[in-house]
Amino acid sequence: MEPKIIQMAALGRALYPGMLYDCRSDSFIPGVTLWDKKALRNDIDVHDQTRTFVKLAASDSLSSKANLLDVSASLKASFFCGLVEVGGSAKYLQDSKSSARQSRVTMQYSQTTKFEQLTMKELGNITYPQVFDQKSATHVVTAVLYGATAFMVFDYTSSESENKQEIEGNLQAVVKKIPTISIEGQASLTMNQQEKKLSENLNVTFYGDYELDENPTTYAEALKACNTLPGLLRKKSSKGVPLTVWLYPLTLLDARAAKLLREISLSLVSKTEKLLEELAEVQRRCYDLIKMPVTNDFPEIKERLKSFQELLGYYNVALQKALVSVLPNIRSGAVDDSALGLILENHYKSPFTAANMNKWLDDNLGELNILTSYTSGLKDMPVVTSSGSFNSILFDADVDVVVSFTFTSLMNEDSFLTAIEDFVNSEGFSNLDQNSANAFTFQAIKPWFMSSDISTKMRQNLSLFTSFYKANKNVKKVKFIVASISDPSNPGSSIRLYQNGTLTNANFQPVSKPAAPVVNTSDGKVTLNLSKSTTGETLQFKIEYRNTQPTDSASDATAWKVITTPDAKTSFNLTGIKQDEQQWVRYSAIGKVGVSEASDYVPFVIAGKIDYSISQWGTSMPVLIDKIRNKIMTNTGMSRWSNSIIKSEIQNAVNSPTIAYTGPITGGLKTGMAMYFQGTAFATGKSFEIDIIAGTWATGDYTFHMFITFDESLTFNTRRGQTWESIERITSYTVAKGSAFDLFFVVKQEGWEVYLNGQKVYLFKHRLPVEKVTTLHIYGDTVINVMGTIPNWSNSTFGKELASGTSRSKTSNIQTDVPNPVSNPKKNYAGNILAEMRPGVALFFKGVVPSDFDNFAVNLLSSQTNDIGLHFKLMPNLVVFNTCRSGLWEEQIEIKASPFVKGGAFDFFLIASTKGFEVIVNGMPCCTFTYRMPIEKINSIQVNGDVFMNTFATFEVGNVNMKALVPANI
Known part of the structure; x- marks a missing residue:
């Protein structure tokens, strides 16, 4: 190739006019020059060249970092291969993100000061011509541009719950403010709340040619440093360090000198860069997986990832070694650039391709995500991570039974890891620059968690285990744990049972939640029809009953009266129940070890006679009639819908609550849901109210407040803290004294839609977020027979009927759920x-x-x-x-x-x-x-x-x- 002058980034190296440089290995030759020191010192042409600029970069690729430092393709290839040792601000080239969750913005501040060059006099008067015969250098430095550069790298590592794209946008906005602040002063610093929070949590890394008292590590310190940088060189009367040099071919001075015969092609440099970027990205992904919290619970997976990380590190060293040896030989003409192509070709035949490694990492991520999902559902149980801690639990004198949810396939053979380990130990690994006969192949094994059968079994085991844990967690002699034990006979997971320190069942099936009891109350007796557990062996039943409405409160558990049956017969007569008193009953299956979770409870009443003598008639008539009405009404009172529809459509139902009532809204509310209330207004009453509250009744925000004044109006409002807002009132619809009512509150996107007795009466637009509601409060002159939530209003029987617009009209057919109706508008x-x-x-x-x-x-x-x-x-x-x-x-x-x-x-x-x-x-x-x-x-x-x-x-x-x-x- 024809000799030419080369402009090159100094990259923190001590390159000064007159120094010799070898472009074949991109190294300078210290201690050897063509001229004596005095001549060099006296015959230098110097010019002022003052310039300052600031750049921002969000990319962390090798290419973008090289561009910031004006690194040529040839020098970039040498840097990639490890031929060039950088210093000062150029050390920024070696800084790469360690995690894929890392967001990064880099700010570059650069100044130029002086330009120095050799004169023609020097070029014509060579003091030491014998240097040409040594052939150790190809070029001489004839000019240098001095100055200083600083890089500030701003990093933020986001959590899994944070939006990385949003973080990156805010990070750029925060860093962009710095140059403005440096010019206009601290007063110009204006940030929104998100930017302020982000700036307080940034990590800052400084690479520079400036000498600071202390390198900045926080955003605030970076602001201070940026205000200091412009005057540092002037303050110290320094021209800085070499930033850019110009290299003159020695062959233009003397034909005997060594020459640069061949350059690396741009396409090969680009391919090498892509390869190294891929390897760096794989390293980041592996690092992120190792840092996942779940790997602390399963050390076998962490060790597997660290082994891979170590093997990849060996490969990186071997690859760089091969590149270091081949580049100088290409440039000197000893080999052509196909030698570099051969290294790249051998790489893509190896197991260390991005496709192979990313596939393996994807499988590991899938496994870790499954473990995270399962352990989050088992968060109340300890995860046993070593044999020592496992044995300490197993042989604890205070523990008779250990029930373990065990992952059984985490130690399965990893064919890919075995294959790359074999490759690292092979001859081909140490000879990446030589011909490789065959491409790498290995027998891929389908990950255990990709099996639908295993996945189904694991879900069943998890459901059984968590249900059994809820029922037995307070039993002192029983311990529940999570562990990892290899067991090919039970792939995926199993429930293992240990009794008195010995494994008694490697695939234990505990008794599980039975179906709700069927209650028969004929002839004044209560007969319970029970069901055996569908899993495990049912030996007895534990029956619980009570006369107060059950709640989810832990303290409420003591209100149940308990009977244990002597055997597993599925029919049981419950005695000692009072007539005309509402009762609730549930039961559990008892197995060899522990009891099952209790069934859903069901209400029942033994109907008694209505004992009022005719002599009571007269002045006590209203009292008598009210008692008779209460006796003959069903649990769901007077409603247009039958009991069966109400029971099937309403969730979290509460029957006949005591008024005033304050209780939780189980599961909360969201758009598309509804609340249902069926009740009766007191014949002698005046009003009642229903409040849906975010927080407690006393201090919370009343998200929706409805006040019903009998025969007059409906009033709607909200309360923030203790302050009521503007009232909205209607008089076109109301509740009559003594009348029954069906009331729905439907949560729409725009507000609360209110239905009263089949009519849409009002839309109260949202003033407070409905997602925060937790509490229901009812107060006043009413009896509520049943209330609860409707999870999907549009698909419910209620929603479909009321949406038709003909609900309860003369032409409607609303008696489809009435067994034997008396009459309707079409039939007298x-x-x-x-x-x-x-x-x-x-x-x-x-x-x-x-x-x-x-x-x-x-x-x-x-x-x-x-x-x-x-x-x-x-x-x-x-x-x-x-x-x-x-x-x-x-x-x-x-x-x-x-x-x-x-x-x-x-x-x-x-x-x-x-x-x-x-x-x-x-x-x-x-x-x-x-x-x-x-x-x-x-x-x-x-x-x-x-x-x-x-x-x-x-x-x-x-x-x-x-x-x-x-x-x-x-």
Whole structure:
């Protein structure tokens, strides 16, 4: 190649005018010159060349770092191969990120001061020409540009939960402010909260040609250093260090001199750079895996990764050794650049290719992620990491039983690790610069965790283990642990059982949570139908029951009464239960070791007689009727929906809570969910409220507050801390005294959508985030029969019906879940009254008023004469009572207000007293209709018009008790 002048970065090396340089090995020749010192000192041409610049770089690649220092392709190749030893600011080239989670921005500050060059006089007067014969150098330094450069590397290592891309954006913004601050002063430093927090947690590394009292390591110290740098050289009267040099070919001075015959091709330099970048990235990935917290729990995986890291380090040394030997030979012409190509070719035949290593690291990451997932579900148990600690637990005198969730495949043979170890010990490893006959191959083995069968089994084991742990964690003689023990016969994981220090079962299947009990309360007895555990062997049952609503509180566990069955028979008679008292029951399976998690609890009541003598009638009538209503209502009270639908659609249900009520919202709320309340307003009450709170009832934020004033209005609001905000009120919808109600709060994106008795009544827009709510509070004049959450409103039976817009209209079919409905707007009812009408007989009705009803009527009549003894007609704003005899209507009694709510459920009694019919609607006295014909002649009933009548029952009151004769659907 033709000799030419070369411009080159000094990279912190002591290169001065007149020094000899060998471009074949990119090294300078100390102590040998062409001229004497005096001539060099006296005949130097010097010029001022003052310049300052600042650059920022976010990339950490070898190429981008080389570009910041103006490193040529040829010099870059020498640096990659380890031929060049850098110093000063150029040591930045050796700084690479250690972790893939690391975000980095580099700031370069650079100054130039003087330019010095040899004169033509010197070039023409060679003092020591014998140097040409030595052929130790190819060039001489004829010019040097002096100055100083500093690099400040700002690093932040993000956690797994942080957004790395967002961090990098904020990091660049923070570092970009530094040059401005240096010029304009500290007053110009303005940061948002995220940037301020980031700046306080940065690590700073300084590489420079400046002499500082102390190198900066924090952002604040970096700011101070940047203010100091511009004046340092001037303060010390220094021209700095060589930054750039110009090399003159010695062959242009004397043909006897050595020459640079060949340069490395740019394509080979680029390929070498790519290879080294790949190896560096693999090292970072391996480092990140080793630093994962889960590797501390499973040291066999950490050792495996460290072995790989060590083998990769051996390979890096061997590769660099091969490159160091070949580059000078190419440049001197001893070999052509195909020698470098051969090294690259041999690399891609080796096991240390990026594809091979990244595939192996991907598999290890997958394994570590699985272990992290499983151990997070087992966080309450110790992970045993050594045989010593395992034995100390196993042989603890206070422990009889050890149950271990054991990972059994972590020590499986690693074919790739074995293959690269064999390669490192092979002849080809030490001869990367020579022809390799065959490409590397190895038999890949499918990772154990990629098997769907193993994955399914592991999930089952985890579910069994955690359930068994919950049920037995407080048993003193039983210890639960997590461990890793190789067991090819149970791949993936197993539950291992140790008793008295000895392994008794390597694949233990404990008893598991059984199905909910089936409760039969016929004939005043309680019979429980139980189910044996589907896993393990059930030897007995542990039955628990109570008469208060269960909660999730740990202290609540003592409220259960416990019975242990003598055997595993699946039918058990529960005795000692009071009649008419709400009870809850659950049970567990008892195995050879421990008990299962308890089943879901179920409520039940032994129905008793309604013991009220007829002598109680009179002044105590309202009290009596209210007690009768409470007795005959089901647990879900008066609702448009049946018990079965409510039970299947409602989660975290609470039945008949005591008011005032304050309790947790289990699982919280989010958009798309809803809350359901079914209850009854007190007939003599005024109002009640429902509050959904973030925090406690006393001090939390009331995210949603609804206040119902009977017969007047609905009010909505929020409370932040102790401060109430602006009220929103509607009067077009409300709850009537004594009426039943179905109430839904649907969490929409824009706010709380409120449904009352099938009607969408209001949208209260969000003022506070719904995701933070934790507490429910109810206070006032109401009985709540059931309440709970609906996880997916749109897909629920409730949501689908109410979304149709025709919910509860006359044309709707809302009785599909009523076993034997009495009547509906399309089908009237006529039938006999089975009891003989006389004082002491009560008729009970329960149903739903259509949202668009005009009127409906109930007639009590004589089948012989068709005379109507009581005509009870209901309209939206009017109630009419009358009698019709011989085809003629008599004087009617009118009540101008109606106790029936459109779309609402209702119940009413028609009670035969000694003087007339007592009409009680939703627990409130409505009217006393005096007999106009003998009550004994009434023996049949008609129901017609716009009503969904679901229940009709007849009660007879004797001297001792009141009993239902026709208990239809109650």
